[in-house]
Amino acid sequence: xGSEAARFAVEPAELVMTExxxxxxxxxxxxxxxxxxxxxxxxxxxxxxAIEALGEHDVPxxxxxxxxxxxxxxxxxxxEDKAVGIVARRQPLARDLREIIGALRISNDLERIGELAENxxxxxxxxxxxxxxxxxxxxxxxxxxxxxxxxxVMVSYEAQDVAAAIAVWSNDEEIDALENSLFRELLTYxxxxxxxxxxxxxxxxxxxxxxxxxxxxxxxxxxxYYIVEGHQLSGQRPKASLIDAAGLTA
Amino acid sequence: xGSEAARFAVEPAELVMTExxxxxxxxxxxxxxxxxxxxxxxxxxxxxxAIEALGEHDVPxxxxxxxxxxxxxxxxxxxEDKAVGIVARRQPLARDLREIIGALRISNDLERIGELAENxxxxxxxxxxxxxxxxxxxxxxxxxxxxxxxxxVMVSYEAQDVAAAIAVWSNDEEIDALENSLFRELLTYxxxxxxxxxxxxxxxxxxxxxxxxxxxxxxxxxxxYYIVEGHQLSGQRPKASLIDAAGLTA
Numbered sequence: 001x002g003s004e005a006a007r008f009a010v011e012p013a014e015l016v017m018t019e020x021x022x023x024x025x026x027x028x029x030x031x032x033x034x035x036x037x038x039x040x041x042x043x044x045x046x047x048x049x050a051i052e053a054l055g056e057h058d059v060p061x062x063x064x065x066x067x068x069x070x071x072x073x074x075x076x077x078x079x080e081d082k083a084v085g086i087v088a089r090r091q092p093l094a095r096d097l098r099e100i101i102g103a104l105r106i107s108n109d110l111e112r113i114g115e116l117a118e119n120x121x122x123x124x125x126x127x128x129x130x131x132x133x134x135x136x137x138x139x140x141x142x143x144x145x146x147x148x149x150x151x152x153v154m155v156s157y158e159a160q161d162v163a164a165a166i167a168v169w170s171n172d173e174e175i176d177a178l179e180n181s182l183f184r185e186l187l188t189y190x191x192x193x194x195x196x197x198x199x200x201x202x203x204x205x206x207x208x209x210x211x212x213x214x215x216x217x218x219x220x221x222x223x224x225y226y227i228v229e230g231h232q233l234s235g236q237r238p239k240a241s242l243i244d245a246a247g248l249t250a
Numbered sequence: 251x252g253s254e255a256a257r258f259a260v261e262p263a264e265l266v267m268t269e270x271x272x273x274x275x276x277x278x279x280x281x282x283x284x285x286x287x288x289x290x291x292x293x294x295x296x297x298x299x300a301i302e303a304l305g306e307h308d309v310p311x312x313x314x315x316x317x318x319x320x321x322x323x324x325x326x327x328x329x330e331d332k333a334v335g336i337v338a339r340r341q342p343l344a345r346d347l348r349e350i351i352g353a354l355r356i357s358n359d360l361e362r363i364g365e366l367a368e369n370x371x372x373x374x375x376x377x378x379x380x381x382x383x384x385x386x387x388x389x390x391x392x393x394x395x396x397x398x399x400x401x402x403v404m405v406s407y408e409a410q411d412v413a414a415a416i417a418v419w420s421n422d423e424e425i426d427a428l429e430n431s432l433f434r435e436l437l438t439y440x441x442x443x444x445x446x447x448x449x450x451x452x453x454x455x456x457x458x459x460x461x462x463x464x465x466x467x468x469x470x471x472x473x474x475y476y477i478v479e480g481h482q483l484s485g486q487r488p489k490a491s492l493i494d495a496a497g498l499t500a
Contacts (some may be wrong), residue, residue, distance in 0.1 A: 077482055084351055091341040101334055101354070108358060167459070187451060191444035197437055201454065232327055 016235045024088045026107030029099050032082050035102050039075045040112045040154035044147060046072065046117035047213060051143040054124040054206060055136050065121035078082040079107040079190075095230070102227035106157065109216040109223070113150065116209040116216075123202045135185065135203060142210045149175070149176050149217035157224050165224035168217055169233065260389050274339045279349050282332050283408075286353050289325045289360045290404035294397060296322065296367035297463060301393040304456060305375040305386050322364030329357040330417040345480070352477035356407065359473070361464040363400065366459040366466075373452045383436065385453060392428045392460045399425070399467035407474050415474035418467055419483065421457035 046065055053062035084098045086092065092100060149168050156164035186200040186207075225233040270443040296315055303312035333350045336342065341426050342350060406414035436450040436457075 060323055079353075080482075084347065087337060087351075088343050093338050094365075097334065097338055101330075104351070104354070108355075187447055190440055190447045190451075194441035194444075197440045197447070201437060201440075201451070204451065205458070208458075232330075 003047050025086070025092060025096055028082075028086045028090065029092075029096060032079065032086065032100065032103050034152075035075060035079050035082060036106055036110070037158055038060050038156070039079065039107055039155060041152070042068075042072055042075065043110050043117065044111045044150055044154075045145065046114055047120075047147055047150070050117040050120040050124065050211075051140060053121055054138060057124065057128075059125050062121040062124040066118055066125075069114055069118040072111060076107050076111040077096075079103060083107075095227075098227045098230060102223045105223040105226075109219045111217050113213050116213050120206050123206055126202060131238065135182065136198075137187070138178060138182045139203060139207055139210065142175055142182065143206060145175045145178070146210050146214040146217065149214050152219075153217045153220045153224065157220065159225070160228050162225055162228045165221040165228075166233075169221035169225070172214050172218050174184050174197070175211055179207050179211045252318045261370075275336070275346055278336045278340065279342075279346060282329065282336065282350065282353050283336070285329050286327060286356055286360070287402050287404060287408055288489070289322065289329065289357055290400070291406070292318075292322055292325065293360050293363045293367065294400055297370075297393065297397055297400070298372040300367040300374065301390060301460075303371055305390060307374065307378075309375050312371040312374040316368055316375075319368040320362055322361060326357050326361040326364075329353060330436045333357075337383060344369055345477075348480060352473045353425065355473040355476075356470050359469045363463050363466050366463050369459050370456050373456055376452060378449050385439070385450075388428060388432045388435070389453060389457055391462065392425055392432065392457060393463075395465065396460050398462040399464055400470075403467045403470045403474065406471065410474070410478050412475055412478045415471040415478075416483070418469035419475070422464050422468050425461055429461045431464075 046068055049061055049068075050065045052058065053065060077208045083104050086100055087097070090096070097160045149171065153165060153168040155161070156168060183204060186204045189196040257402070296318055297309055299318075300315045302308065303315060333354050336350055340346070352449045399421065403415060403418040404420060405411070433454060436454050439446040440450045
């Protein structure tokens with residue numbers, strides 16, 4: 001006890017002040033990060049529920065997803081206000097500042113993911129039969145991949161794990177490939193029978209929405225990289241070409 | 251001359267310092283705003299060229315749009331780096347800080363608009379005939395409206411004109427209504443003849459891209475409002491319902 005008291009006694013006042021200040025910023029950044037992770041979890045739920053509502057043609061569940069988007073928007077705004085508040089009060093620098101800019105960016109991507117889930121849910125509410133099994137299972141596979149990307153990138157954000165973020169960033173190809181194959185399949189159904197045109201178009205737009213959820217997950221990976229490394233992730237992400245896929249169908 | 255010299259002489263040193271500091275921040279904010287406006291102009295050009303390339307089936311022009319997206323991305327990153335740099339060096343508060351956060355948000359929306367223009371241009375590069383006149387003129391009308399929204403919101407940003415921003419924000423309905431009507435028309439062509447399915451699907455996706463350009467213009471309007479007013483624009487934007495439009499086609 002005596003030696004501890006002595007240690008505190010020799011500590012200069014400025015250092016204690018600095019540590020105090022640092023801890024206050026840290027607490028605010030932790031709160032901000034917590035809100036971003038909460039938004040991430042909410043978006044995972046929204047996407048999961050929207051896809052299940054679509055597959056089961058479950059209108060009440062789709063309605064809950066649509067209503068749930070208000071919570072996504074509210075949390076997104078809360079994060080923006082909190083981030084701006086921290087910058088104004090704490091005048092953070094370097095890594096702290098990047099964490100705030102990163103939180104703003106990630107929250108922006110998550111808000112769009114929420115919007116895409118809402119779009120899918122709205123399509124699940126449309127009158128019509130359950131989509132045919134084969135097509136729906138491909139859409140579900142795409143959604144699983146997109147959700148895995150989203151979950152992994154949020155884990156990389158929590159752990160500030162650059163390697164994990166880069167893995168997500170490089171891993172978007174399979175979703176794109178599935179989207180291309182589903183696109184072609186839906187076009188053949190539309191050509192086969194005019195009665196298929198309506199629901200196939202809706203599924204096609206759903207598959208675009210899911211592909212974009214995957215794109216936003218890779219954007220989030222870029223933000224995690226930026227927070228930790230202090231510069232932008234450059235280079236071309238591997239991506240199945242739109243032209244290659246569309247060449248067959250045009 | 252003498253009285254001017256006297257005026258400077260009585261000015262306290264701190265005030266001069268403050269004015270000097272304010273002016274330095276102002277210069278940096280002006281530079282940042284200039285870059286955002288430049289990005290806005292670049293995006294207007296990219297969208298215009300992409301739509302013309304699509305209507306004329308002009309592949310070299312479409313290729314220029316695709317290549318031009320690198321400039322959009324580069325300017326977007328420049329704006330982000332500049333914004334973060336100003337926050338770090340100047341520790342801005344209140345309105346200054348909002349201008350920076352607003353610039354980040356607007357630049358983000360513009361970058362997405364650039365990406366949407368690139369998507370349209372890629373579709374213009376696909377093999378196939380010129381789209382039939384009626385459909386194409388509706389698409390061009392949608393694009394004109396979206397471009398008008400984009401131009402007007404960038405004027406409202408330059409002038410920091412909240413009323414003009416709110417006008418853009420409330421004015422998205424016509425684009426949505428046109429998109430709905432085009433959607434239905436394209437579906438009927440697809441049902442009419444399986445040979446139409448391919449190009450109609452591509453035009454349908456182009457019209458979605460143009461609709462999203464309009465959505466981003468309204469997002470930018472929200473950011474202009476936030477910069478000037480200091481809080482988020484709330485309330486429900488008028489929007490033609492997805493369900494109403496899709497009910498007929500499902």
